[in-house]
Amino acid sequence: MQFTILFAVLISTYLMVIAxxxxxxxxxxxxxxxxxFLATFxxxxxxxxxxxxxxxxxxxxxxxxxxxxxxxxxVKKIKxxxxxxxxxxxxxxxxxxxxxxxxxxxxxxxxxxxGNEVKAVMLTIAFFxxxxxxFLMVSRMTALAQIIGLLAMENxxxxxxxxxxxxxxxxxxxxxxxxxxxxxxxxxxxVYRINKxxxxxxVNKLSRLRx
Amino acid sequence: xxxxxxxxxxxLLTALCLLIKKPKLLGLVNCAGYFAVLFFSSILFKQIAxxxxxxxxxxxxxxDTLSVFFVLVxxxxxxxxxxxxxxxxxxxxxxxxxxxxxxxxxYLLFNLFCCSMFLVPAVNxxxxxxxAIEMTTLVSAFLVGFYNxxxxxxxxxxxxxxxxxxxxxxxxxxxxxxxxxxxSGLSKSLNWSDMAPVAHxxxxxxxxxxxxxxxVGYGTKAGLAPMHTWLPDAHSQxxxxxxxxxxxxxxxxxxYAILRFGFIVIKGVGxxxxxHLMILLGIxxxxxxxxxxxxxxxxxxxxxxxxxxxxxxxxIGFGLGTPLAIGGALLHVFNHAVAKSFMFFGxxxxxxxxxxxxxxxxxxxLKAMPFTGLMVILGVFALTGCVPFSIFFSELLIIISAFxxxxxxxxxxxxxxxxxxxxxxxxxxGRMLFGNLPKGMKPEGEPLSGKLAFLFLLVLICAGAFxxxxxxxxxxxxxxxxxxx
Numbered sequence: 001m002q003f004t005i006l007f008a009v010l011i012s013t014y015l016m017v018i019a020x021x022x023x024x025x026x027x028x029x030x031x032x033x034x035x036x037f038l039a040t041f042x043x044x045x046x047x048x049x050x051x052x053x054x055x056x057x058x059x060x061x062x063x064x065x066x067x068x069x070x071x072x073x074x075v076k077k078i079k080x081x082x083x084x085x086x087x088x089x090x091x092x093x094x095x096x097x098x099x100x101x102x103x104x105x106x107x108x109x110x111x112x113x114x115g116n117e118v119k120a121v122m123l124t125i126a127f128f129x130x131x132x133x134x135f136l137m138v139s140r141m142t143a144l145a146q147i148i149g150l151l152a153m154e155n156x157x158x159x160x161x162x163x164x165x166x167x168x169x170x171x172x173x174x175x176x177x178x179x180x181x182x183x184x185x186x187x188x189x190x191v192y193r194i195n196k197x198x199x200x201x202x203v204n205k206l207s208r209l210r211x
Numbered sequence: 212x213x214x215x216x217x218x219x220x221x222x223l224l225t226a227l228c229l230l231i232k233k234p235k236l237l238g239l240v241n242c243a244g245y246f247a248v249l250f251f252s253s254i255l256f257k258q259i260a261x262x263x264x265x266x267x268x269x270x271x272x273x274x275d276t277l278s279v280f281f282v283l284v285x286x287x288x289x290x291x292x293x294x295x296x297x298x299x300x301x302x303x304x305x306x307x308x309x310x311x312x313x314x315x316x317x318y319l320l321f322n323l324f325c326c327s328m329f330l331v332p333a334v335n336x337x338x339x340x341x342x343a344i345e346m347t348t349l350v351s352a353f354l355v356g357f358y359n360x361x362x363x364x365x366x367x368x369x370x371x372x373x374x375x376x377x378x379x380x381x382x383x384x385x386x387x388x389x390x391x392x393x394x395s396g397l398s399k400s401l402n403w404s405d406m407a408p409v410a411h412x413x414x415x416x417x418x419x420x421x422x423x424x425x426x427v428g429y430g431t432k433a434g435l436a437p438m439h440t441w442l443p444d445a446h447s448q449x450x451x452x453x454x455x456x457x458x459x460x461x462x463x464x465x466x467y468a469i470l471r472f473g474f475i476v477i478k479g480v481g482x483x484x485x486x487h488l489m490i491l492l493g494i495x496x497x498x499x500x501x502x503x504x505x506x507x508x509x510x511x512x513x514x515x516x517x518x519x520x521x522x523x524x525x526x527i528g529f530g531l532g533t534p535l536a537i538g539g540a541l542l543h544v545f546n547h548a549v550a551k552s553f554m555f556f557g558x559x560x561x562x563x564x565x566x567x568x569x570x571x572x573x574x575x576x577l578k579a580m581p582f583t584g585l586m587v588i589l590g591v592f593a594l595t596g597c598v599p600f601s602i603f604f605s606e607l608l609i610i611i612s613a614f615x616x617x618x619x620x621x622x623x624x625x626x627x628x629x630x631x632x633x634x635x636x637x638x639x640x641g642r643m644l645f646g647n648l649p650k651g652m653k654p655e656g657e658p659l660s661g662k663l664a665f666l667f668l669l670v671l672i673c674a675g676a677f678x679x680x681x682x683x684x685x686x687x688x689x690x691x692x693x694x695x696x
Binding site for chain 2: 111130134137143146150153154157160161164165168169171172175176178179182183186187190193194197198203206208209
């Protein structure tokens with residue numbers, strides 16, 4: 001069961017990397033978050049810890065429902081073009097993603113002592129998600145795609161924390177969720193501003209400040 | 212208990228901003244509030260730093276010498292910025308750059324920003340430390356993009372994106388630290404007060420990898436090159452008092468975070484690892500900033516690159532690691548905070564009446580604003596490390612300890628780059644300060660609160676040097692104790 005969910009996280013991240021248009025990217029992000037929610041929920045049932053239930057519930061409300069909805073609305077409202085400003089086309093992106101998967105596998109098998117495969121796989125996927133997030137931020141040029149890249153990185157970190165330490169202390173977890181929410185709201189606000197002043201959200205063209 | 216006053220007063224002031232809708236009154240109340248904070252934090256400093264005890268409350272707040280020192284630095288600069296804000300915001304309202312309502316928003320954000328900065332050195336939990344630093348980014352992004360212009364929105368976007376990505380690496384590092392702690396067989400905890408004493412039994416390899424992430428993450432926020440790219444944009448576009456806060460103390464809070472993890476790494480892996488990384492980043496920062504200072508055209512960007520330079524010096528100081536160097540680096544944290552906010556206030560006044568950042572078109576500042584002009588001259592000498600001012604002494608301590616330690620190359624490079632930067636500063640500011648006024652411009656006075664802010668900082672710039680002569684022993688003892696734990 002655990003492996004199935006981890007595999008689903010992997011697939012949804014590949015979907016994010018090959019997405020060509022904004023709605024597809026948001027949808028893939030939603031799948032990814034949903035998989036994380038499932039994993040946390042199962043862990044909560046297994047360990048029957050009320051803290052984990054709360055974390056799972058927050059994850060569901062924020063990252064599966066609220067934030068994707070907010071992003072969809074932003075896309076509609078600013079009437080920007082829906083394509084992502086790809087620097088690297090989907091096929092090549094997929095190759096990059098495969099490379100990242102291999103890299104993170106190498107890294108985590110060195111990191112985790114032998115004989116603990118579940119942990120090694122979890123760590124691999126966590127690192128892969130973080131790397132894919134960075135890749136999205138670097139190779140997609142619209143502001144909204146960068147926000148999603150950042151959120152994907154955050155998802156990866158969440159998975160990493162669950163993999164290596166069994167989750168962070170409860171109040172830290174809550175504080176980080178709150179932080180994510182606020183940062184998405186603020187970035188969304190600035191996307192509106194950028195769209196208003198520049199009439200586009202292509203961050204590659206923001207080059208008034210130099211030197 | 213005093214720490215709760217220090218954390219509570221900014222929160223209280225934030226609440227007041229929601230009730231009072233008169234910017235003038237708000238400015239005065241703010242100023243009084245931060246004076247109280249300054250008072251409390253100096254009491255706290257005296258209580259803890261000189262006795263060397265560690266205070267902790269509810270496992271959430273933990274204060275030792277390093278934390279109270281940073282609390283003191285923050286409160287000094289925040290008080291000066293609150294004082295300066297009164298006059299600055301009044302002028303902005305008068306010239307119609309912002310509305311009265313927006314001025315109230317400014318004070319609201321100012322207080323929230325200060326609150327999050329005070330939280331950074333106070334918290335015990337390393338996860339909360341991360342949250343507090345991320346909060347500073349989120350709040351100050353609004354202050355960077357405060358004037359709704361193309362440039363400031365661009366700067367705010369770059370600031371928030373680069374710092375958020377950077378800080379995610381720091382979170383990754385924090386998790387790896389807690390992983391190292393959890394596999395050592397001890398109970399689960401993220402408190403530095405629990406981690407630091409047992410650092411020597413933690414897994415060395417994990418600590419090494421984790422510290423790289425921490426250094427990249429918090430180094431982005433601290434403005435260490437090559438992760439500094441957000442810094443000149445944000446500093447040049449922010450409101451002047453906020454530029455002072457960003458450069459004077461926000462960067463220092465990130466340095467504080469690096470040091471917190473650094474102590475664990477020093478104890479777990481050995482000093483050399485920490486030292487090499489810090490010195491490497493410090494030297495890169497110095498070289499990069501030196502190059503950009505030479506060719507700079509924008510006044511506020513010039514000061515921003517100078518911040519990168521000083522952060523580099525601080526990193527080198529901590530990297531050298533002898534008690535003398537650590538004492539020097541700590542002193543430099545204070546001196547740079549004071550001198551740089553002083554200069555940003557000066558730059559704020561200049562930009563406000565010349566309406567441009569471009570140094571080539573600014574002429575005759577001494578004639579246009581005699582008081583500000585005089586202060587800026589003093590500030591230039593203070594910032595570049597001339598004799599009677601405090602930065603000279605802290606730089607001297609760091610260079611001496613480099614020589615004593617036998618790192619001649621580092622000392623020579625430091626001296627060379629400092630000399631080049633000195634020359635560049637004198638050149639740039641000489642052209643701006645002297646000469647005739649541009650046509651159609653009248654001399655203008657500064658508001659009283661602005662003058663007071665200058666004088667307050669000037670006293671500290673001069674006193675920093677003399678203070679050190681008197682408390683030399685205590686200071687060195689502090690430096691020694693910090694890295695031994």
